[in-house]
Amino acid sequence: xxxxxxxxxxxxxxxxxxxxxxxxxxxxxxxxxxxxxVTCQKINIYPSGRTDAGVHAxxxxxxxxxxxxxxTQNFVTALNTYLPxxxxxxxxxxxxxxxxxxxxxxxxxxxxxxxTSKITNPLLYDYVCEKKHDYDLKKINExxxxxxxxxxxxxxxxxxxxxxxxxxxxxxxxxxxxxxxILFKITGNGFLYNMVRIIVGTILDIADNKIPxxxxxxxxxxxxxxxxxxxxxxxxxxxxxxxx
Amino acid sequence: xxxxxxxxxxxxxxxxxxxxxxxxxxxxxxxxxxxxxVTCQKINIYPSGRTDAGVHAxxxxxxxxxxxxxxTQNFVTALNTYLPxxxxxxxxxxxxxxxxxxxxxxxxxxxxxxxTSKITNPLLYDYVCEKKHDYDLKKINExxxxxxxxxxxxxxxxxxxxxxxxxxxxxxxxxxxxxxxILFKITGNGFLYNMVRIIVGTILDIADNKIPxxxxxxxxxxxxxxxxxxxxxxxxxxxxxxxx
Numbered sequence: 152x153x154x155x156x157x158x159x160x161x162x163x164x165x166x167x168x169x170x171x172x173x174x175x176x177x178x179x180x181x182x183x184x185x186x187x188x189v190t191c192q193k194i195n196i197y198p199s200g201r202t203d204a205g206v207h208a209x210x211x212x213x214x215x216x217x218x219x220x221x222x223t224q225n226f227v228t229a230l231n232t233y234l235p236x237x238x239x240x241x242x243x244x245x246x247x248x249x250x251x252x253x254x255x256x257x258x259x260x261x262x263x264x265x266x267t268s269k270i271t272n273p274l275l276y277d278y279v280c281e282k283k284h285d286y287d288l289k290k291i292n293e294x295x296x297x298x299x300x301x302x303x304x305x306x307x308x309x310x311x312x313x314x315x316x317x318x319x320x321x322x323x324x325x326x327x328x329x330x331x332x333i334l335f336k337i338t339g340n341g342f343l344y345n346m347v348r349i350i351v352g353t354i355l356d357i358a359d360n361k362i363p364x365x366x367x368x369x370x371x372x373x374x375x376x377x378x379x380x381x382x383x384x385x386x387x388x389x390x391x392x393x394x395x
Numbered sequence: 396x397x398x399x400x401x402x403x404x405x406x407x408x409x410x411x412x413x414x415x416x417x418x419x420x421x422x423x424x425x426x427x428x429x430x431x432x433v434t435c436q437k438i439n440i441y442p443s444g445r446t447d448a449g450v451h452a453x454x455x456x457x458x459x460x461x462x463x464x465x466x467t468q469n470f471v472t473a474l475n476t477y478l479p480x481x482x483x484x485x486x487x488x489x490x491x492x493x494x495x496x497x498x499x500x501x502x503x504x505x506x507x508x509x510x511t512s513k514i515t516n517p518l519l520y521d522y523v524c525e526k527k528h529d530y531d532l533k534k535i536n537e538x539x540x541x542x543x544x545x546x547x548x549x550x551x552x553x554x555x556x557x558x559x560x561x562x563x564x565x566x567x568x569x570x571x572x573x574x575x576x577i578l579f580k581i582t583g584n585g586f587l588y589n590m591v592r593i594i595v596g597t598i599l600d601i602a603d604n605k606i607p608x609x610x611x612x613x614x615x616x617x618x619x620x621x622x623x624x625x626x627x628x629x630x631x632x633x634x635x636x637x638x639x
Contacts (some may be wrong), residue, residue, distance in 0.1 A: 160517050160518070161517055162517045162518050162520070176492065207518060209516075209518070227514070236517060236520045239514050239517045240514075270483050271405050271482045273405055273406045273480060273481045274451060274453070276480045276481060389518075
């Protein structure tokens, strides 16, 4: 039995998220179906974490165990033969038996893209959240500093989360303007359900004067979601990198 | 009666090209249906030129005549309300009665994107032609110089073209490498059917040593398509700009 870790990328637009669900087309079921065709075995993959419907990944990781004799590097071409072009295996590596693609994560980076132009470029539509007005980058940089660091992020988490411990470290929130886009690159040691989308939504709602900047302290103190901004849309989100 | 010129952008992936065709979903039929909803009149649009199925546009232009009293700038929001997000009206301007979106074109610029990485980024799949190996930019720049200028481009034209005059001026072919992509930006006073895709295919086939560089002179002398390279795929092509 070997344990193999694959790195893969996907456009999430037409899938019901990463995780396998009955009667839904998901990234996991596509990869597991391809693995079955390649190895003639039923194989479960264990990804670094879930992504929601419409969310993309440039670098997602998953491990699986197999008895197959296929050369490790040959999994890349073999799986891509059976996968649609919106899911691509980028690499495959044999790892130690105790490697775990979720438990061994040291940090993750997400990219969130906001389009500020009045009319969204149709070529970018699947990859951006449409805000249709510009933002003051200086103000965004002041707000984001209040979120960086180690905090109880319970108020930055969707209510349907099953987490017990809400303390996470957001190592950095880098914000950059490129033409009509604002790019948020958020790195942390772990993320709760919808946490990136609530962080971005809260920053934007404060920048838009919809909620006061003092609400961030209230969110950390109370753990109450009601003080936060909206959850911005899924299609602007992309898992950008995972570090082990 | 007013004549209005609209500038619009589209992702061509799910359409059977720009031009209206019975029983096919096309960009033109989508725009004309939206115009009918907005004005309650049947209106024909006259675009700057056709684009094939799968081809995109960042800046396409078309004119139309209307008796509607709607303020010109209000056509933008009104049409976008009825259009799907992969087609967006960017602007609308009232123009002289003798303005013609095809006949008045001074020059057009197309962008063609080639992906050279072994595994194509799934987020870019709809916008690139997959060559899966790198190219020598110096060699490409030598080849493209032989195509720039005023020539009889009959050999760079699909056989089903209805053109009578094949003389065109290719003002410039700019080639740039960005990460795993090669970008061809081709500007000319007019383009024959499939001309951009045959220019790029011929440059790449010569760079790949599949056909000799002397074939370019043979193409111009004989007008025979057989001396050229392949027609590269539609999805890598984008109408980038039109000048009047």
